[in-house]
Structure formats: C-alpha cells, structure tokens
Amino acid sequence: MMNEAFTCGDxxxxxxxxxxxxxxxxxxxxxxxxxxxxxxxxxLIALGATREQLAMWIPPDAQLGFRxxxxxxxxxxxxxxxxxxxxxxxxxxxxAAVVIFATGMMMGAVRGVMQxxxxxxxxxxxxxxxxxxxSNTANTAAITRADLVALEQRLRSExxxxxxxxxxVVASPADARIFExxxxxxxxxxxxxxxxxxxxxxxxxxxxxxxxxxxxxxxERTLGQMDGTxxxxxxxQRQMLNYLMRVSQRGx
Amino acid sequence: MTLTDDELVARSIGGDAESxxxxxxxxxxxxxxxxxxxIGREEDARDVCQETFLRAFxxxxxxxxxxxxxxxxxxxALNLCxxxxxxxxxxxxxxxxxxxxxxxLAAERGPVESIEELVGRRQLSAVVEEAMTLxxxxxxxxxxxxxxxxxxxxxxxDMQGCPLSTVxxxxxxxxxxxxxxxxxxxxxxxxxxxxxxxxxxxQMTPRLVKR
Numbered sequence: 106m107m108n109e110a111f112t113c114g115d116x117x118x119x120x121x122x123x124x125x126x127x128x129x130x131x132x133x134x135x136x137x138x139x140x141x142x143x144x145x146x147x148x149l150i151a152l153g154a155t156r157e158q159l160a161m162w163i164p165p166d167a168q169l170g171f172r173x174x175x176x177x178x179x180x181x182x183x184x185x186x187x188x189x190x191x192x193x194x195x196x197x198x199x200x201a202a203v204v205i206f207a208t209g210m211m212m213g214a215v216r217g218v219m220q221x222x223x224x225x226x227x228x229x230x231x232x233x234x235x236x237x238x239x240s241n242t243a244n245t246a247a248i249t250r251a252d253l254v255a256l257e258q259r260l261r262s263e264x265x266x267x268x269x270x271x272x273x274v275v276a277s278p279a280d281a282r283i284f285e286x287x288x289x290x291x292x293x294x295x296x297x298x299x300x301x302x303x304x305x306x307x308x309x310x311x312x313x314x315x316x317x318x319x320x321x322x323x324x325e326r327t328l329g330q331m332d333g334t335x336x337x338x339x340x341x342q343r344q345m346l347n348y349l350m351r352v353s354q355r356g357x
Numbered sequence: 358m359t360l361t362d363d364e365l366v367a368r369s370i371g372g373d374a375e376s377x378x379x380x381x382x383x384x385x386x387x388x389x390x391x392x393x394x395x396i397g398r399e400e401d402a403r404d405v406c407q408e409t410f411l412r413a414f415x416x417x418x419x420x421x422x423x424x425x426x427x428x429x430x431x432x433x434a435l436n437l438c439x440x441x442x443x444x445x446x447x448x449x450x451x452x453x454x455x456x457x458x459x460x461x462l463a464a465e466r467g468p469v470e471s472i473e474e475l476v477g478r479r480q481l482s483a484v485v486e487e488a489m490t491l492x493x494x495x496x497x498x499x500x501x502x503x504x505x506x507x508x509x510x511x512x513x514x515d516m517q518g519c520p521l522s523t524v525x526x527x528x529x530x531x532x533x534x535x536x537x538x539x540x541x542x543x544x545x546x547x548x549x550x551x552x553x554x555x556x557x558x559x560q561m562t563p564r565l566v567k568r
Contacts, residue, residue: 162489
C-alpha cells in the first residue's frame with residue numbers, strides 16, 4: 106500500500122497515478138504534489154504522451170479463423186466401400202453355384218471314365234481320395250438341375266421385385282437418373298457375366314471332349330495290346346498242337 | 358443470447374466443440390495481437406495463436422476457473438512466446454514496411470481518414486514497433502499487457518510471477534526507454550505530424566513533435 110503522502114521521485118506511485126490504479130487518497134496526494142513540482146508534472150505529461158503514441162501501434166491483419174475439429178469426426182467420414190467388400194448380386198451367386206456344380210459333375214465323369222483303365226495301379230491314398238470325390242459327387246448329384254433352375258427363377262423374381270420397389274421409392278429426377286445408371290451398369294455386368302459363363306462352359310466341354318478322346322484312345326490301345334497277347338498265345342498253342350501231331354504220326 | 362466465457366468453457370468441457378470455437382472466435386484477435394507484439398513476426402504470431410488454442414483445448418478439463426479464461430489464455434500464449442524467444446536466441450525481428458501501398462491502406466480503413474492520415478498512422482506504428490524491440494522482454498510484455506490488453510497491475514504480476522512493485526518498475530522503465538527513443542526520432546515524428554490527422558497530431562506532446 107502506497108503512502109498517502111507522496112514522495113518526489115516515487116516512480117511506482119507515478120505509474121499508479123498514470124494508469125489510474127491508486128486509491129482516492131493517493132490520487133489527491135499526487136495531484137497536490139504535481140501542482141508544486143514541475144519535474145514530476147513534466148515527466149507525467151511525457152509518459153502520457155508516450156502512451157498515446159503506443160496506441161498507434163497496430164498489428165497487421167492476419168487471416169485467422171481457427172477452429173477445433175474433434176478427431177472423432179474422422180470416424181464419421183463416409184468412404185466408398187471396396188469392391189471386394191460389396192455384396193455379390195444374387196444372379197452372380199447363382200451363376201457361381203452352377204459353375205461349381207457343373208465342374209464337379211464333369212470332374213466326377215472324367216474320373217469315372219479313367220478309373221477302369223488304371224484303377225489297379227493306384228495306391229491306397231489315391232483310392233481314399235477317389236472315395237471322397239465319389240461321395241462329394243453323390244452329394245452334389247442330389248441337387249438336380251431343376252432345383253438350380255428354380256433357384257435362379259426365384260432369385261430373378263426377387264431382383265425384379267426389388268427393382269420395382271426401388272422404382273417406387275424414387276423421389277427426384279436426380280435419383281431416377283442414378284438408379285437408371287446403376288441399372289444399366291448391373292445389366293451390363295450381368296451380360297458380361299453371362300458371356301463369361303458361356304465361355305467357361307464351352308471351355309469345360311472342350312476340355313472334357315479332349316480328355317474323353319484321350320481316354321478312348323488309351324482304352325483302344327489297351328484292348329489292342331490284349332488282342333495282340335491273345336493272338337500270340339493262340340499261335341503258340343497252334344504250334345504246340347502241330348508239334349504233338351507230328352510226334353504222334355512218327356510213332357504210328 | 359450471448360453466453361459468457363465461463364458458460365462457454367463449461368459447455369466446452371462437456372464436449373461441445375462449437376462452444377470452444379465460439380471462444381476462439383472471441384479471443385483469437387487479442388491473442389494474435391499479443392503474440393505479434395511480443396515476438397514481432399506475423400507468421401510466427403499466427404502459429405503461436407493457433408498453438409495457444411490447441412493447448413487450451415487439450416488442457417480444458419484441467420481448467421478450474423480460478424482465473425479468468427482470458428487470463429489463462431494469455432498465460433498460455435505468453436509461455437509460448439517465451440519459448441519462441443528462447444528458441445530464436447535473439448531479439449525479435451520487426452518487419453519494417455519497405456514501402457507503403459496507398460491503395461492497400463485505403464482499402465483497410467474507412468473513408469473517414471484521408472490517405473495522408475493513413476500513411477502517417479502506418480509510419481508512426483512502425484516507429485513504435487521499432488522502439489518496442491529495444492525493450493527487454495519483461496518490460497515489453499508488461500507494457501503490452503497493460504497498454505493493449507488492459508490488465509491490472511495485479512493481473513500482470515500474476516502473469517509474470519513477480520511482485521506488484523516490480524510490475525510498476527518495469528512499466529516505468531519501459532515507458533522511459535520508449536519516450537527517449539521516440540524523442541530521438543523527433544524528426545520522423547514531426548514529419549509524421551505534418552501528414553497525420555489533427556487527431557493524431559493532437560495526441561502528441563508538442564515538446565516531442567517540435568524537437
């Protein structure tokens with residue numbers, strides 16, 4: 106606390122008076138001193154003028170506008186789903202099922218054709234494998250083509266129902282354009298998948314035919330070998346008979 | 358309805374980021390001005406300003422309301438300025454304007470002041486800015502907090518961690534150095550006075566201007 110009686114040269118008190126942060130009693134005491142002391146009065150005026158000049162100092166304008174953005178908002182950013190995470194269309198699932206089924210059937214048929222030719226040469230492990238394949242084929246064979254056709258029809262009807270529903274929901278021309286574009290993309294994709302399926306099927310049929318031809322050739326070769334063996338044995342028996350007849354004729 | 362700082366702080370602590378953004382909008386200009394006047398570089402002052410609010414936001418749960426929110430912000434900003442000055446290990450560099458763009462100045466101010474007045478104001482601002490660089494950091498900070506942010510002696514003492522009497526001494530010594538420097542630039546000041554408005558010239562002490 107400053108003394109009520111001001112002492113000349115008390116800079117702290119002068120600063121308090123300058124910034125008007127003193128008690129009324131202190132203010133009165135300093136004011137009374139300033140009337141009689143020219144040096145203190147002049148200094149106070151000079152300090153006041155300096156303060157006024159300080160008011161002229163204006164910082165340059167700056168683009169501020171800072172904002173706090175919580176980090177959790179990052180989790181709310183919507184990102185497009187990756188293609189492998191998108192759900193597979195029903196028709197694609199059905200097509201995949203048909204391809205797998207057809208492949209299984211063909212493999213089973215190929216194995217069935219090949220088994221008589223070299224079945225005797227196979228070891229135990231291979232035999233167990235064949236047994237598994239045979240059982241799988243038997244299980245798969247339980248699903249008939251009619252079942253698959255029915256499944257496909259059901260999926261298609263569901264898809265058409267979904268399309269009809271989505272068409273009813275369309276609210277704006279922009280949405281309709283988007284739906285139309287998506288529909289075109291789906292149709293294109295479906296056609297592409299169909300072409301690919303047909304191509305794969307043709308390849309499988311071609312491979313199957315080639316394998317069948319190979320197997321038939323092998324069977325024919327095996328049969329020929331058997332024929333050759335039989336002919337040789339007949340000739341040998343014939344020679345034996347001729348020899349016996351010659352020996353018996355010598356004895357007579 | 359305008360919410361007080363304390364209400365906005367309470368909402369911010371409760372997780373309302375928008376309330377804190379309101380506080381930023383309210384205080385970013387004073388904090389930037391403080392940083393600019395202490396360190397003297399526009400870009401660094403912006404960085405300090407940004408960092409001040411970032412630190413304040415992170416430390417908000419620990420803010421107990423014992424001091425005013427603005428005082429707390431000023432303290433953070435001053436600490437950052439002090440760190441910046443320590444890193445620089447030299448006196449702050451003042452960006453003195455090489456030339457004055459009259460059109461730019463005319464765009465900044467309203468039509469009340471003439472271009473000559475604006476030029477005079479800008480030049481006087483540069484002279485004051487230069488003079489402030491002569492002061493030790495403690496005196497400069499005390500004067501800035503008092504002159505431009507209206508803090509009381511006690512608030513400055515709390516901010517600077519020193520006795521009240523030390524604050525008064527720093528203010529007196531700082532003002533005296535500034536006064537002498539400005540007197541030495543009396544020629545420049547009288548030139549400014551010639552082009553500045555009567556208001557600006559009237560605020561100057563005749564003794565200073567005419568020397």
